[in-house]
Amino acid sequence: MMQLSINSPNISEQLLKLVNTSFSNCNYPTSSLTSIVLPIQKSKNVEQLSDLRPISLQPILAKLVEKFVHNQLTDFINTNKILYNAQFGFRKSYSTAQAQLAITEFIYKNLKIGNICILRHC
Secondary structure, eight states: OOOOOOHHHHHHHHHHHHHHHHHHTOOOOOOGGOOOOEESSSSHHHHGGGGGEEEHHHHHHHHHHHHHHHHHHHHHHHTOOOOOTOHHHHHTTTOHHHHHHHHHHHHHHHHTTTOOOOOOOO
């Protein structure tokens, strides 16, 4: 289960209990499933819908649960080595620069031993 770091023990205990119970029972409060979507203008003159962008306001509980689930899934995926080593996107401490370096090293290594390399970008 998750741990929560809030200075008020009463609040942290209740929030933690709520989130852990929600996980254990596979039940999520329906009140936390609703977001308020507000249009925010991108430019000074709003003449079209494309001049607006939606902002979603979510309940705090929903954001906390999302963070808890993200942390647990990330820990599980990393601990069990589920992702392929060459998966660079959406991973902590992996970057596009590292992906480019891996491709460059692969091409260089194969060219050095006489192989023909073709890079196909889809």
